[in-house]
Amino acid sequence: MLVNTSTALLAQQVADSIVKSIAIDDVIVTGQYGENSLTNSVYKVRVIEQKRFQLQGAYNLKDVLANELNIRVSNDPSLGGSVSIQGVTGQNVKIMIDGVPVIGREGGFIDLNQLNLNNIERIEIVEGPMSVNFGTDALGGVVNLISKRQKKSGYSAGVNGYAETIGQYNLAANAGVVHNTWATDVHVARNFFEGFAINADSRKKLWKPRTQYFGDFALAKSFNKGSLKYTFGLFDEKVVDRDSAHINSFFAYGNDVYFYTRRITNSLFYNQKINKNYQLNIVASHNYYQRVRNTMRKDLVTLQETLVPSLLEHDTNYFQTWMSRGTLANNSINSKVNYQAGYELNLETGEGKRIENGMQQIADINAFGSAELKPWKNITFRPGVRFVYNTKYKAPIIPSLNLKWNVGTITTVRASYGRGFRSPSLKELHLDFVDPNHNVKGNPNLSAETQNNYQISSSFEWKKFERVFTIEPSLFYNSIDNKIDLVLENLATLEAHYNNIGRFNNVGFNTGMAYKAPNYTFIVGYALMGVNNSLMNTLGTNKYYYTNEFRSNINYEFQKIGLIASVFYKYNGRIQNYLYDINTGEIRIGFINPFSLMDITFSKSLLQKTMNVTVGSKNILDVVNVAANIPSGVHSQGGNSASIAMGRTLFISFAYTFTKDNK
Secondary structure, eight states: OOOOOOHHHHHOSSOOHHHHTTOTTOEEOTTSSSSEETTTOSSOEEEEEHHHHHHHTOOBHHHHHTTSTTEEEEEETTTEEEEEETTEEGGGEEEEETTEEOOOOBTTBOOGGGOBOTTEEEEEEEESOOHHHHOTTOSSEEEEEEEOOOOSSEEEEEEEEEEETTTEEEEEEEEEEEETTEEEEEEEEEEEEOOBOSSTTOSSOSBOOEEEEEEEEEEEEEETTEEEEEEEEEEEEEEEEEOOOEEOSSOEEEEEEEEEEEEEEEEEEEEEEOSSSEEEEEEEEEEEEEEEEEEEEEETTTOOEEEOSOGGGOEEEEEEEEEEEEEEEEOOTTOSEEEEEEEEEEEEEEEETTBGGGEEEEEEEEEEEEEEEEEETTEEEEEEEEEEEESSSOOOOEEEEEEEEEETTTEEEEEEEEEEEEOOOHHHHHBEEEETTEEEEOOTTOOOEEEEEEEEEEEEEEEETTEEEEEEEEEEEEEEEEEEEEEEEETTTTEEEEEEEEEEEEEEEEEEEEEEETTEEEEEEEEEEEEEEHHHHHTTOOOOEEEEEEEEEEEEEETTTTEEEEEEEEEEOOEEEEEEOTTTOOEEEEEEOOEEEEEEEEEEEETTTTEEEEEEEEOTTOOOEEEEEEOOBTTBOOEEEEEOOOOSEEEEEEEEEEEEEOO
């Protein structure tokens, strides 16, 4: 989908998700009838702008989301970073690029380290179920990354780099041309990380070394009241998991596991304004994902590598999805009734020796629709429904209802009920994962997870001259049934199967406050959330365990010298819950102790604002591991600590852009 962003938005010097919610001319697309402004949307949409990435020194999605309220980022040293929204994790959070779902979940989640921000203009986040709009996997919410594009006739080129004292070195370049009705963009990047261990001389790294390559290409043609756009995306990654070596008088060798990931995406977007009110949007995409695991024996004297002969030490899996989504919307500002109708088609294929019979397919056909009703000037209702036919399981009917009420001139109230669902994945239905450390089988009789979610929020906004003060409190309640969990069925063989045995409830409150003046922005936020699951009932208790978060961001611009100083701080409270240990079949109290993360950065524009340089220190509080009780899972053996960050670091980043306007 092609997105036009207002001039006022691009001129903002200090951007933040809460501040952006008060700019009435900001354009959003996630869950909208075409394009819409933040203030007119029935959804509470959080927007994080490119300027924020720059000020924070963030280069991937994990870095940005780690500072957001009501969002938690978890780290697995091998599988990468995962996200939870409103306490709902992994498989239940849908991550998209321009509305196209990102595929390739390992351990149930998309690795946030694999989503680079060089080609991203902004991030749109909607909390709570968005299943009517986007189907499965959207119980916790959606994260939609909106790509950049050149907006003026002419050409542009740029280069940016990043270096950090933990051994992170990134370099990227881009170029774009707009000529008459044609536009094209190319972005390429390489990220290299040498790995991190508390003992710098250790061969075995806590955070695994990785090398990543990114390539993005877009070609767009605009015509009378419409546009056609093709995009191509390529991602390649190599992750190395080295052991601590085997050395004696006769030999010295190490067993190294290499993980190779490839993701290829081809997408076609067609947008057409049929008349002054009707908008047609169609997207079709093909996504390819490959994951290869090879184990090598490396001679530490000659450095020669040979494949370990056991087939159990090697594995290759392929996943492909074909997807098309189309919507026809009537969207008139002055109309009391607007509506949208749409379809979605999905076909997923999985291949590999861990998939039953070597290959499996799953497909679904979706029809959905909604209407925006304005019976009174200041009140908007939006009922919606999605119907799903799936080839593997019986899918539920998904309804939703949203309300937006403008109370006077400074207050807006939003309330919603949403029913969400998550379809069982191909792995959960047909996994056949047996090796010396695993014995996990899928279950073809699984049902979809279902959810009921209730939210209410308000926004109070006060403006005077160039100063804006905003408070945004909100409440939510989630109830998820038929939750899919692994159950240990044989302690001797460690055989486990997926089953619909879980239930998950949580309730939460959060509030954000922002004060924006011409040369500074001050933001604070607090969130409190309680969690209850079915394991508690098994032990005869219905107790909620509570956790809290606090966030404070400050940006100050020294206008005479054009320097912006920023502080990004977030406190993550203790997480505690009953968890299931897959290796023992026991129910245990799991927890992760509280920790705080704080970054300080300085950003300055140079060369008539064609170059920006940002320097700073990340994780000033020097957090590495915190005490935890993590029961064993399919991909881990549990432990008594959780890996949070890589200690205190220094970084520098730069971005240079050259533009030539033909007009």
